[in-house]
Amino acid sequence: MKQLIQSICELEGLSVQNIQVLSGGDINQCFKLTGQQSPKVIKLNSLHRFPKMLRLEAKSLKELCLTSTFNIPEVIACGDYLQFQYLILEYVEPGTPKTQDWPKFGEQLAQLHQTSQTNFGYTTTNYIGELPQPNDTEVTAADFYIRQRLQPQLKLAQQKGYRLASAETFLTEITSLIPNRPASLVHGDLWSGNYLFHSKKGFYLIDPSIAYSLAEFDLAMMQLFGGFPASAFEAYRNSVNTSQLQLKHLDLFKLYYLLVHLNLFGQSYFSACQNIINKYT
Structure with missing residues (x-):
């Protein structure tokens, strides 16, 4: 999986030095990417099982961002690679609201x-x-x-x-x-x-x-x-x-x-x- 992620990141022009597994629910595999740029998140799932799912997520995030209401993670890249689809987002350091x-x-x-x-x-x-x-x-x-x-x-x-x-x-x-x-x-x-x-x-x-x-x-x-x-x-x-x-x-x-x-x-x-x-x- 790490080689797959490295290949996608190279395709998107991202330098990655460390790949860390994140919890991503039942559908997606999620990883935190760290390197020379600010941290990113990559989400991966099956290209054929859930057609266009991550492209639709990227579209929806951008539409929510246009409302200028909540913060929305920046969409860095989205695409297909081999049998996978991927979405790369800004990483948000999680905290606990008071x-x-x-x-x-x-x-x-x-x-x-x-x-x-x-x-x-x-x-x-x-x-x-x-x-x-x-x-x-x-x-x-x-x-x-x-x-x-x-x-x-x-x-x-x-x-x-x-x-x-x-x-x-x-x-x-x-x-x-x-x-x-x-x-x-x-x-x-x-x-x-x-x-x-x-x-x-x-x-x-x-x-x-x-x-x-x-x-x-x-x-x-x-x-x-x-x-x-x-x-x-x-x-x-x-x-x-x-x-x-x-x-x-x-x-x-x-x-x-x-x-x-x-x-x-x-x-x-x-x-x-x-x-x-x-x-x-």
Whole structure:
């Protein structure tokens, strides 16, 4: 693997003296590169198993950077080499946020969500975890959530043998609960593993799954697995018009991520999915 990384770095004109393994989740292999230049991170995965995944990540990071809200790691290079795809990023020295840092996170997230457009979707299908995430254009939030998020995951769950009762009734019942407003740019996979904190520069966002969607998706994911203190949510609420948000119905948006986890990791997420469907039918 080190020879592979050296070859990629030579191709990209980078001098590397040390290669250190980093934790990179289930999909990517990640390494810290040090040499004559400032430290970098390289992410590697299968070119054929996850087509264009890292190119899409690079595109998403650049799009988030344009919002001038959160810090975003600089994209150094992206490409294919042999059977691998690679993404080289600025290395961010990780730190631990203090209590007083978290309101800034909420304020920055509110600013990110102000990046808006009329229609819902994105320029291309991307990924949520290792699953394809469709992003065809939809005019309403309800159509986007049902057609581009819930129905593909429910169909996959059925193919995997998970029988979620009343799913079709649920899709009919929830339409009136999905806010009718312009789409917001969202990170799309905002759990506690997808931010970094630098002691001097503040919060960075990483590993996005962006779309023009609803702010509730990011808020729901933040709540689902924890790791974000109440002060971040409070600062967010103080920065937006909460009357336009469905804060009482974040479970509705958690369902998407729970279905993704059901399809990726199995039966242990079934009851949580069924409970939310039952709640709204």
